[in-house]
Amino acid sequence: MGIELPAGVTAEALSEFLLALADDELVLGHRDSEWTAYAPILEEDIAFSNIAQDELGHSLVWFSLCEKLTGKNPDEMAFQRPWEDFRCCRFVAYPKGDFAYTVVRQFLFDVAEQVRLIAISSSSFGPLREISQRIIREENYHVMHSQGLIERLGDATEESRRRMQSAVDVAFPQSLGIFEHLKAEEELVDAGFFPGNDALKSAWLAQVVPVLRKATLTVPVHDHKNTFAADGQSDDGGRQGKHTVHLQALVADLQSVYKLVPNAKW
Amino acid sequence: MDRTYDEKLADFEARVGRGEKIEPGDWMPEEYRKNLIRMMSQHAHSEIVGQLPEGKWIPYAPGFRRKLTLVAKVQDEAGHGQLLYRAAETLGKSREDMMEELLSGKAKYANVFNYPTPTWADVGVIGWLVDTAAVINQTMLAQSSYGPYARAMKRICYEESFHIKQGYDIIAALARGTPEQRKMAQDSIDRWWYPTLMMSGPPDSLSVHSQQALKWRIKTKSNEQVRQEFVDHIVPQIRALGFEVADKDCSYDKTSGHYRYTQPDWEELKRVINGDGPCNKERLDARRKTHEDGRWVREALAVKGRKSAEAA
Numbered sequence: 001m002g003i004e005l006p007a008g009v010t011a012e013a014l015s016e017f018l019l020a021l022a023d024d025e026l027v028l029g030h031r032d033s034e035w036t037a038y039a040p041i042l043e044e045d046i047a048f049s050n051i052a053q054d055e056l057g058h059s060l061v062w063f064s065l066c067e068k069l070t071g072k073n074p075d076e077m078a079f080q081r082p083w084e085d086f087r088c089c090r091f092v093a094y095p096k097g098d099f100a101y102t103v104v105r106q107f108l109f110d111v112a113e114q115v116r117l118i119a120i121s122s123s124s125f126g127p128l129r130e131i132s133q134r135i136i137r138e139e140n141y142h143v144m145h146s147q148g149l150i151e152r153l154g155d156a157t158e159e160s161r162r163r164m165q166s167a168v169d170v171a172f173p174q175s176l177g178i179f180e181h182l183k184a185e186e187e188l189v190d191a192g193f194f195p196g197n198d199a200l201k202s203a204w205l206a207q208v209v210p211v212l213r214k215a216t217l218t219v220p221v222h223d224h225k226n227t228f229a230a231d232g233q234s235d236d237g238g239r240q241g242k243h244t245v246h247l248q249a250l251v252a253d254l255q256s257v258y259k260l261v262p263n264a265k266w
Numbered sequence: 267m268d269r270t271y272d273e274k275l276a277d278f279e280a281r282v283g284r285g286e287k288i289e290p291g292d293w294m295p296e297e298y299r300k301n302l303i304r305m306m307s308q309h310a311h312s313e314i315v316g317q318l319p320e321g322k323w324i325p326y327a328p329g330f331r332r333k334l335t336l337v338a339k340v341q342d343e344a345g346h347g348q349l350l351y352r353a354a355e356t357l358g359k360s361r362e363d364m365m366e367e368l369l370s371g372k373a374k375y376a377n378v379f380n381y382p383t384p385t386w387a388d389v390g391v392i393g394w395l396v397d398t399a400a401v402i403n404q405t406m407l408a409q410s411s412y413g414p415y416a417r418a419m420k421r422i423c424y425e426e427s428f429h430i431k432q433g434y435d436i437i438a439a440l441a442r443g444t445p446e447q448r449k450m451a452q453d454s455i456d457r458w459w460y461p462t463l464m465m466s467g468p469p470d471s472l473s474v475h476s477q478q479a480l481k482w483r484i485k486t487k488s489n490e491q492v493r494q495e496f497v498d499h500i501v502p503q504i505r506a507l508g509f510e511v512a513d514k515d516c517s518y519d520k521t522s523g524h525y526r527y528t529q530p531d532w533e534e535l536k537r538v539i540n541g542d543g544p545c546n547k548e549r550l551d552a553r554r555k556t557h558e559d560g561r562w563v564r565e566a567l568a569v570k571g572r573k574s575a576e577a578a
Contacts, residue, residue, distance in 0.1 A: 030325065033324050033325070033333075033337045034324070034325065036317070036321055036324055036337055036340045036341060036344075037314075037317035037318055037321035037340055037343075037344070037556075038321075038552075038556050038559075039556075039560065040556075040559065040560025040561075040562075040563035040564060041560060041563065041564060041567075042314070042344050042345075042347055042348045042351075043348070044563075045317075045341070045344040046341055046344050046345055046348070049337050049338070049340065049341035049344065050341065052337050053334055053337050053338060053341075056330065056333060056334055056337075057334065060330050060334075074330055075329045075330060078330065079328065079329060098559070099559070099560065099563050152566065152567060152570045153563065153566050153567075153570075156565075156566035156567070156569045156570040156573075157562070157565055157566045157569050159562045159565075159566070160562055160563070160565075160566035163562065253325040253326055254325065254326070256326045257323075257326045257327065257328040257386045258328035258329060260328075260386075260446075261443070261444050261446050261447060263444075264443055264444050264446075264447055265439060265442070265443060266328035266329055266332060266386075266436075266439055266440075266443075
């Protein structure tokens with residue numbers, strides 16, 4: 001245990017930051033694993049199972065770093081913590097929907113994750129640098145996979161276009177919640193831990209909008225400076241623990257066996 | 267001059283007899299091809315239907331390690347399905363056709379997956395007991411006379427050996443656990459005992475396909491031999507963890523060097539194979555719904571594939 005923090009950054013600030021990362025990955029990894037045995041083709045069954053394992057693995061890595069601050073191990077954090085204490089964005093907790101929704105959500109999240117990891121791979125804080133450099137390679141594969149599906153499903157048939165467009169209509173405003181400000185936002189930006197969620201969001205928009213448009217999909221954004229600005233309301237709340245019933249149900253499933261017998265080992 | 271059917275058959279049987287592998291382009295009797303397609307597609311279907319009973323527990327798996335290994339395991343089953351469909355395609359039948367036969371109920375899959383998985387312990391018992399029985403059977407099939415089948419089996423057996431460890435590890439943790447956990451494991455072992463014994467198939471005297479498959483070395487051991495091997499292997503393991511075998515008459519016979527066991531109810535096997543098992547409907551409905559829900563994706567990918575080919 002024990003971790004050295006630079007002056008001006010509290011343990012609470014860092015653990016808030018890490019929990020957002022870890023919980024996003026945990027909850028989306030859980031959603032991805034719901035496709036195992038149920039994907040439209042065997043190849044995607046295998047792909048989504050793989051991505052689920054990667055996301056869960058990343059979450060494990062972030063929780064392990066968090067353990068040095070809180071003293072709680074990853075299983076305690078994921079399988080015993082009340083759902084109100086989760087700090088994932090709301091976006092990752094929504095039900096998996098149809099395959100179009102899953103693909104669009106995965107793409108929007110994968111790019112956000114990639115942008116976030118690139119940014120913190122030059123963080124002023126050593127442990128963040130090391131971990132992000134280690135896991136970014138996997139995230140690059142995720143982007144290749146989900147972007148490939150966007151390109152192939154976007155305008156293939158009338159039905160695929162219709163489904164993909166409705167998925168964007170629903171998922172895009174939700175996805176803005178990934179970039180909801182943290183309580184410790186200013187503290188962490190000032191200390192050079194990361195460039196802040198507004199900067200991440202701009203970099204993300206610059207990357208996702210052209211891909212969606214090229215696949216003939218309409219995105220609710222307007223041009224702004226050298227990138228885009230999103231129209232409409234962002235689906236915030238998750239980073240403050242104001243979640244939807246979907247997270248409540250998901251966490252109940254996630255923890256059901258673990259909590260079945262008090263103090264048991266599984 | 268063209269050789270007669272009898273000459274070709276004699277040549278084929280001589281090759282099989284010498285232990286040579288038959289490869290996709292080689293001449294083979296129509297019955298051999300049919301029997302193989304039946305076995306291999308049934309095997310592939312078993313992998314993807316077999317994803318369901320364990321896949322059910324992925325959302326509830328207790329702890330990171332259990333969740334990660336369970337997703338990986340069920341993913342392996344999808345991979346095995348893919349591998350086996352491809353191996354079966356070498357005999358001239360497409361994956362789509364095989365899938366249609368599964369969904370229409372014409373093709374069969376391993377009967378054992380028509381039983382339910384009401385508790386977490388079932389995930390462990392499937393990995394440990396069911397996969398052990400499967401590996402014994404598949405190790406035998408890795409000697410099969412048909413090259414693509416034998417090679418697929420080698421790779422699958424390698425991965426299955428990890429599945430057995432995963433299952434055993436789950437049950438071993440329950441064995442060390444609380445009385446509730448031990449009971450959960452014992453109940454599951456009891457429920458799966460006879461369905462697992464049935465996996466190697468009915469006694470050879472009752473099996474229509476078995477004799478021919480043995481003659482052409484599609485398989486190299488009788489159903490009864492495979493079942494005995496399983497019992498001899500698993501009974502000491504069950505007892506070593508402090509659990510009981512559901513068959514009270516199961517005992518070691520010094521003279522033969524084998525465990526004696528009670529035969530499963532073969533009438534039950536017949537009933538369940540013919541559709542009247544506890545989960546037949548649930549399993550097929552789940553596969554059908556998945557197939558229907560995914561249709562638009564498969565169509566879109568096919569159209570996009572054609573468009574790119576035309577553009578090239």
